Amino acid sequence: MAGSTPASLTADAGTAREGLAPQISPALDAWRRFRRHRLAVASAVILIGMTLAVAFGPALWPVSINDIDFTARLQPPGPAHPLGTDDLGQDLLARMLYGGRISLAVGFAAMVVSLIAGTLVGAVAGISRGSIDAALMWLTDLFLSLPQLPLLLVIIYLFRDSLKAVVGPEGGVFILVVAVIGGFRWMPVARLVRAQFLSLREKEFVEAARALGASTTRQVMRHILPNALGPVIVAGTINVADAIIAESTLSFLGLGFPPDIPTWGRLLFDAKDYLDIAPHWALFAGAAIFLAVLTINFVGDGLRDVLDPRRVM
Amino acid sequence: MGRYLLRRLLIAVPSLLGISIVLFTVLALAPGDPFGELASNPAVPPEVRAALRAQFGMDDPVLERYFHWLAAMLHGDWGFSFVSRVDVDSLIWQRLPATLFVIGSSQILALLIALPVGVYAATRPYSLFDQIANTLAFIGFSLPTFFTGLLFILLFSIHLDWLPFVYRSDLSATGFSWWWEEFRQAIMPVAVLGMFQGASWTRYVRSAVLDVIRLDYVATARAKGLREGKVVLKHVVRNALIPVVTLVALQMPTIFGGAIITEQIFRVPGIGSLLISSILANDTPVIMAVTFVFACLVILFNLFADLLYGWLDPRIAYR
Numbered sequence: 001m002a003g004s005t006p007a008s009l010t011a012d013a014g015t016a017r018e019g020l021a022p023q024i025s026p027a028l029d030a031w032r033r034f035r036r037h038r039l040a041v042a043s044a045v046i047l048i049g050m051t052l053a054v055a056f057g058p059a060l061w062p063v064s065i066n067d068i069d070f071t072a073r074l075q076p077p078g079p080a081h082p083l084g085t086d087d088l089g090q091d092l093l094a095r096m097l098y099g100g101r102i103s104l105a106v107g108f109a110a111m112v113v114s115l116i117a118g119t120l121v122g123a124v125a126g127i128s129r130g131s132i133d134a135a136l137m138w139l140t141d142l143f144l145s146l147p148q149l150p151l152l153l154v155i156i157y158l159f160r161d162s163l164k165a166v167v168g169p170e171g172g173v174f175i176l177v178v179a180v181i182g183g184f185r186w187m188p189v190a191r192l193v194r195a196q197f198l199s200l201r202e203k204e205f206v207e208a209a210r211a212l213g214a215s216t217t218r219q220v221m222r223h224i225l226p227n228a229l230g231p232v233i234v235a236g237t238i239n240v241a242d243a244i245i246a247e248s249t250l251s252f253l254g255l256g257f258p259p260d261i262p263t264w265g266r267l268l269f270d271a272k273d274y275l276d277i278a279p280h281w282a283l284f285a286g287a288a289i290f291l292a293v294l295t296i297n298f299v300g301d302g303l304r305d306v307l308d309p310r311r312v313m
Numbered sequence: 314m315g316r317y318l319l320r321r322l323l324i325a326v327p328s329l330l331g332i333s334i335v336l337f338t339v340l341a342l343a344p345g346d347p348f349g350e351l352a353s354n355p356a357v358p359p360e361v362r363a364a365l366r367a368q369f370g371m372d373d374p375v376l377e378r379y380f381h382w383l384a385a386m387l388h389g390d391w392g393f394s395f396v397s398r399v400d401v402d403s404l405i406w407q408r409l410p411a412t413l414f415v416i417g418s419s420q421i422l423a424l425l426i427a428l429p430v431g432v433y434a435a436t437r438p439y440s441l442f443d444q445i446a447n448t449l450a451f452i453g454f455s456l457p458t459f460f461t462g463l464l465f466i467l468l469f470s471i472h473l474d475w476l477p478f479v480y481r482s483d484l485s486a487t488g489f490s491w492w493w494e495e496f497r498q499a500i501m502p503v504a505v506l507g508m509f510q511g512a513s514w515t516r517y518v519r520s521a522v523l524d525v526i527r528l529d530y531v532a533t534a535r536a537k538g539l540r541e542g543k544v545v546l547k548h549v550v551r552n553a554l555i556p557v558v559t560l561v562a563l564q565m566p567t568i569f570g571g572a573i574i575t576e577q578i579f580r581v582p583g584i585g586s587l588l589i590s591s592i593l594a595n596d597t598p599v600i601m602a603v604t605f606v607f608a609c610l611v612i613l614f615n616l617f618a619d620l621l622y623g624w625l626d627p628r629i630a631y632r
Binding site for chain 1: 328331332335336339340448451452454455456457459460463464466467471563565566567569570573574577578588589592593595600601603604607608610611612615
C-alpha cells in the first residue's frame with residue numbers, strides 16, 4: 001500500500017532484475033534504466049538532432065546571416081525563407097542555426113565551469129574537516145543567497161567594454177558570459193560533492209585504501225571522486241538548461257551578446273517589438289529555447305533515475 | 314519564539330555583510346572609473362562630480378573605502394541619480410511597492426497552484442492526474458518567463474485584445490473602476506511569474522508529501538479512524554511543508570530574477586525595470602543601490618522562511 005510507494009516514477013525499474021542476470025555490464029544496465037524513461041529517450045533524440053542541426057546546419061543552408069534584403073522584410077515562413085525573415089529581410093533559419101551554436105555552446109561551457117568550480121570546492125570541503133570546511137560552506141551559502149540576476153547584469157555592465165577591447169566583441173562577451181553564469185551555478189554542485197565525500201570517505205573501501213598507504217590525493221582521485229560523480233552529472237545536466245536560460249535572459253534584456261550575433265535570446269529581444277505583425281519571428285526563437293531547455297531537463301530526469309535513484313527531486 | 318527570531322536576525326547580519334563585500338569587490342575590481350563618464354557628461358557640473366568622488370572616497374585605501382561605502386548605505390545615503398536628478402533612495406521607495414505587489418501576488422498564485430496539485434498528485438502516485446501534472450510541471454519550469462510573457466501578450470493582448478500589455482502606475486480611473494483596471498493590468502505579470510514558480514514548487518510539494526505519507530505516524534492517524542482529508546491536511550501537509558520551505562527559500566534569488574524580466578516585459582514600474590534602465594543609461598549609483606536592495610530583500614525573505622520554520626516545526630524554535 002502506501003508503504004510500498006516507490007520514490008520516483010522509475011525507481012523500481014532496477015530492483016526486479018537484481019541478481020538474475022550477472023552478465024550485464026554497468027553501461028548496458030544504465031542504458032536499460034534510462035530507456036524506461038520514454039520522455040527522456042525522446043528528449044535525448046531531439047537534443048542530439050538540435051545539436052547536429054546547429055553544428056552542420058550552416059553548411060547545409062549556406063545563406064548568410066547578414067544578407068539584408070528590404071524587399072523581403074518581415075515575411076512569414078515560405079519556400080525562400082523556411083522560417084521567414086526579420087525586419088531587415090535577413091533569413092531567420094540561418095540566424096537561428098548560427099545563434100543556436102552560441103546558445104548551446106554557452107550552456108555547455110558554463111556547465112563545465114560550474115562543475116569544475118563546484119567539484120573543487122565541494123571536494124576540498126568534504127575531505128578537510130574543521131575550519132576550512134566551515135569557511136567553504138559559509139562561502140557556498142553566501143553565494144546561494146546572492147541576488148544572481150542583478151549581479152550578473154552589474155558584472156557584465158562593468159566589465160564588458162574592457163574585455164571586448166582585449167579579446168574582440170564575440171570572444172570577450174562569450175568568455176564573460178560563460179565565466180559569470182558558471183560562477184553563479186557551482187553552489188549546488190559543491191554541496192552535493194561535499195555530502196558525497198562526507199559519506200564516502202568513511203566507507204570501508206576508502207579505509208582499505210588508506211590502510212594500504214594511499215595518499216590523500218590518490219584516495220580522492222581514484223576512490224572517492226569516481227563514486228561521487230553520479231549526482232554531479234545530473235546536476236551538471238540541469239546546469240546546462242539553467243545556463244541556456246541565463247544567457248537568453250541576458251540577451252533578451254539587451255545586455256548579452258552584441259546585436260550582430262543572433263543568439264536565440266537576442267532574436268527574441270529584437271522580435272518583441274514586431275509581435276503584432278511578425279509573430280513567427282518571436283515564436284521560432286522562443287520555441288527553440290523552450291525545446292532545448294525542456295529536452296535537457298528531461299534528459300537530466302532520466303539520468304537521475306540511472307545514476308542517482310535515491311534522490312527524489 | 315522571540316529568542317529564536319533574535320538568533321536568526323544575528324545570523325542574517327554576516328550574510329548581509331558578505332553580500333556587501335561581494336558587491337563592493339565587483340565595483341572596486343571594475344576596470345576604469347565608474348564615475349568616469351561623468352567627466353564627459355556636460356550636464357553634470359564638476360562640483361557634483363567632486364562631491365561624489367569625495368562621498369565615495371575614491372582616493373582612499375580599499376578597506377577605508379569599503380567602510381565609507383557601507384556606512385553610507387546603512388545611513389540610507391545612497392547618492393544621487395545621474396539621469397533622473399533625484400536621490401536614489403526616493404527613486405527606489407517610489408518603485409518598490411510595484412515590485413513587492415507583483416512578487417507577492419505571484420507567490421500567492423504559485424502556492425495556490427502548487428499546494429493542491431502537488432498534494433493531490435502525491436496522494437495518488439502514478440495515476441493519470443499525477444503523470445499529467447508532472448509533465449505540465451516540467452513544461453512549466455522549462456518555459457522561460459520572457460517567452461511565456463511574450464506568448465501571453467500575443468494571445469491575450471494582440472489576438473484577443475482582453476488585457477492591456479503595458480502596466481501603468483498613473484491610472485486615471487477612480488473608485489471601483491480603478492481597482493478593476495489595476496486588477497486587469499496585473500493579471501499577466503502575476504500569472505507569468507506565478508505559473509513559473511508554481512510549476513517547480515508542485516514538484517517539491519509532490520515529492521515531499523510522498524516522503525511523509527509513507528511514515529508510520531500517518532498509518533497511525535488512519536488507524537485511529539480519522540478521515541483521509543484530515544490525515545492529509547493536518548498530519549501530512551504540515552510536516553511535508555518543512556523541506557518545501559527550505560527549497561522555496563533557496564529559490565528566492567531566482568524569484569527576484571524572474572521579477573526583473575517580468576517587469577521589463579510588461580513595463581511594470583518596479584525596481585527591476587529601474588535596474589535595467591539605469592544599466593542602459595550607465596547610472597552607477599542607482600545600479601549599485603538597486604542591487605543592494607535586491608540582496609536585502611533576499612535576506613529578508615529568508616528570514617520569513619526561518620519564521621515559517623519555527624511555526625511549522627516548534628522543535629526548531631525551542632532548540
